[in-house]
Amino acid sequence: MSKVDRRILKSQEAIKKAVIELMSEKSFDSITIQEISDRANVHRATIYLHYTDKFDLLDKLIEEYINEMREMNDYVCELDWRDANLVYFEYFERNYLFFSTMLASKGAPSFRTRFLEFLIEEYKAEVDVNEEKNHGLNEEIMGCFMGTAFVGIVEWWISKGMPYPPEVMASQVGILLERVV
């Protein structure tokens, strides 16, 4: 596990930040590599050192957020629903620009799909169909139910400009998810 050269991290950070910013301003299709490198203040060729094209860049960007959330979940899965949700909603708040951009209609529809896929996967592991309470229920369906509900909530919260603080969202959604599971 040799550590990565800080130049790589700095370049990638600048590039990713530039893409998110630009995507919040205009459609992904209309963004050029030229623009990204200008905004990131790196040479155009530098982008090609890290990504094959702008689609690869978007994919890697999305996957990075998904992975971050997965790692958060590994750490957080011992907490109760409320506290676990708090970690998530604070994360959404911290990365508001990314989520508002990616979940916006014009943004990257691929992210919503990927996000939901991730959530279903994680929730599925959380439910126990062997409990008597859940007798006759299907793991897949429960995961999907919770996942779509959660995505919907996050979309609503973000698109409305975060009308409630993360604490409130965490409590409310925590109660509801607990009833379902």
Place this chain on the structure above:
Amino acid sequence: MSKVDRRILKSQEAIKKAVIELMSEKSFDSITIQEISDRANVHRATIYLHYTDKFDLLDKLIEEYINEMREMNDYVCELDWRDANLVYFEYFERNYLFFSTMLASKGAPSFRTRFLEFLIEEYKAEVDVNEEKNHGLNEEIMGCFMGTAFVGIVEWWISKGMPYPPEVMASQVGILLERVV
């Protein structure tokens, strides 16, 4: 006039920003090169590529702001006193962290001296001792009078946390300077 490699600009920007930040938190003497490079997120050796030591770094930092103000003055000297002052006070506001740090008692006393020196020089060029109004007055003394007054005002304004907007400061100080000259 070949343009400078952007890596140089980025490194120097990061280093200068780091020094200003650190100087706003602790005394210059207690700051190490190590800390600066950590804060700037550059390797320690990179600092030595641009500066011989931290004193050289501070000198160059100060001189850069002085030069920037000199260039501003070249551009602004055609305007009336009020408008010229506005450009300056907006500059101070924009660079609040630098000026509040450098003009603070514990900051860099060398900057106040250098700043005053610069102002006297510029004001001296502004006064006309051949006017009948100024008959018998000394150029040097007038420049010094205006320079110290201006430094004092800026110190007061910055140390009080900019209690009035740049527009107000520009008008007020403009009127006063106009009376003097």
Place this chain on the structure above:
DNA sequence: CGATATCTGTCGATTAATCTACAAATTATC
């Protein structure tokens, strides 16, 4: 439609930044 401009992806040469290691100098601590 053709002409013009812009963008793309890639290349090779060059430069700046990085990393590690080192001895010397300085500072802190007992």
Place this chain on the structure above:
DNA sequence: GATAATTTGTAGATTAATCGACAGATATCG
């Protein structure tokens, strides 16, 4: 005052980023 710990400034090897140029692909516009 001796010892330990930190900081300093430098050096050499390596790597990433830069620059400029290129031909080919894609828009843009008259």
